[in-house]
Amino acid sequence: MIEVDDKKITWSEHMTVSSLLKNLEDVESCAVVRLNGRLVSSPDFSETKIPDNSRIQLLPLVAGG
């Protein structure tokens, strides 16, 4: 089980940030997530594996300076 923005989601083996987002709604603006406290950006989504029991926060649209 993982936690995404305070919601429990079933974890699966080989789960990546990219595969997770594909199964979520209204995430078109999500370019950055915080995975267990560490920032992960969209170019790395498909290669970033999500360990079981992870905590993920979907960061809002990046607004800049």
Next chain:
Amino acid sequence: MEQIHLKEIKSVSYEKAEIKKGYTDQSLRVNLDSNDIIINPIQEKIKNKFIGGKGYDLWLMWNAVSGDTKWNDPENAICISSGPLGGTPGYPGGGKSIVTSISPLTGAPIDSNVGGYFGPYKKFSGFDVIQVDGKAKENTIVLIDGIENKIKIFEAKDLPTDSYELSKVLTRHFDETKPVNVSVVTAGPGAAHTFFGCLNFSWWDAGRKMVRYKQAGRGGIGTVFADKKLKAIVARFGAVSMKSNNPADLDALKLVTKTHAKEIHELDPKQNRMALVGTIHLVPIMNDHDCLPVHNFKFGSHPESRVIGEEVYEHIFDKGFDGCWKGCAVACAHGVKDFSPFTGPYRGKKVFVDGPEYETVAGCGSNLGIFDAQTILEINFYCDAYGLDTISVGTSLGFVMECFENNQITKEHTGGMDLSFGSRFNALEIIHQMARGEGFGAIVGKGIRKMKEIFAKDFGADMAFMQDIGMESKGLEFSEYITKESLAQQGGYGLALKGPQHDEAWLIFLDMVHNFMPTFENKAEALHWFPMFRTWFALCGLCKLPWNDIVPEDNKNNPEPAKVVKHIGWYADFFSAVTGRKTSSDDLISMSEAVYNFQRIFNLKMGYGTRQHDALPYRAVGPVTVEEYESRQKRYDGQLKEKYGLDITGMDSTDKVAALRKKREEQYELLKDAVYERRGWNKNGIPTVKTVKRLGIDFPEVMEVLKKNGVV
């Protein structure tokens, strides 16, 4: 405490204006030639059209200067304003000052938005805006004392030379028992010897019992300040409450303040964690998206950037409340205590460093090839203490380092210093030289535009190459984002009124990452709406961070998430509650549009403000060198083939650089056309008579400037 000597040369008592609905309806002018202190009413029609803040500043500036005025002429004014909403305690970002002057770098009006308590204290002392002009003969301090109801001018001797000490000494001097009542504006020795001097605006950190400060950094207003022999402007005022602005609807004000602050308290820890790390979260994000300036904006990422990102600074920042305004929930103004510099006059002493923010880390870190958090802290500290804009320092030094590595300049010119990328000790030495106005640092302190002239004329450097790599537009150094893959952000920089600062429009992610604006019309619409809305914060005395750096959880469901529509509604409620003017979200854009167009015409009055002045160095648009091209060859080859339909068989990298450049420069010109049309400007980038009349800024003197430029 150091012994300072202040000789009072003028003192005027005044009757403090009652604040009504966020306004005092008075301005204060201090002329340093004659030491005249003049209090003027602000007319209703000016209030309705210019709103406050930057609007008031620009109106006073317009009337103070002629089209021939240069930055160091006595009539050039420094204007500082708050805004009708400024000084609302507890409203996130509710305490900003907006400062304007004619810039030494650009020759046109510059504006800078800064925290600290000065703007609200000045307003509550009786003045919506202050204008300082003339030039003093001796070092001078101006005091606006809203407790004693007096304006005083002092000749000053034996002052500390740098801002760090001067702010402390003057805070204690003017209210020993209640330092929280004092806010000080100072420059520093670097401001006197460079063209990009900044101003430090102080506030009293009650938790740490020390003076803190934020910077009005851009465009060299500190240089103008120092040129006037102005050492400080001090505002003194007592307790501030929600009633201080005498709002039209106190209950409505309390409600919207509480609502916005509560949301930030709840969501910031889940989002960007600005109360913990400020804007440093952007370092790894920009790096990962190839937008972090590295080696004078050549590249957008570097493997070592992790050591200058939030993972490091989070552990270095001193814990505690870091709001640069009273009760601000964003509280992003972090600092580092007990830092011990390893160079310069503070070597070995313990100091508190206010910062760094993202811009400083990117500009003075990755852009210089300096991947060392401690060196960045030291650069940050000395730039503030000397009164130097860290953005212009970082971008200028990046230019110097690339020139050095390309043999455009050599050790013969730099005083024997190796200024290759990563030369951290020599970078610091240049900053110390800037403060003293000595050596090669004195040349660097003139900014990139002047450096290009000097390097070409005196050192034989290649002007065409320097034009391509020198990251300035309109004479102002770029702030710290790579724009090569975002045409919209190229416009965000190139079409910005004061020069390439991101406070008008930051569209990189909307454009490059999300592709929310695929057409020229989409981009033009964004380059109309975002600058107009962001301008509104500068009219009202607010910080923009609470608008879109912490957003409602349901924002993603909105069809236009980038506008953060719910917050715009809160800002309209905020404006209505304080001023009593029933205001909708659309009204906020209308307010800004008049001032925005007025500023464009002000540029025109000063001899700028046309299409040619919206030019960009090619480094901001695409790869200048083969090295850059080949570092992202797959991307660029793909674009040449797929986006532009070119057959690149047989082309070498030099050919490809040229082919890509031709296409990208065409795109930027087409973008200009689209944006000008959307803004109601002609093909030369000048507001049309129809636009000026629609916005109600068709004052005779405005029409005269248009007529002089062939717009009738």
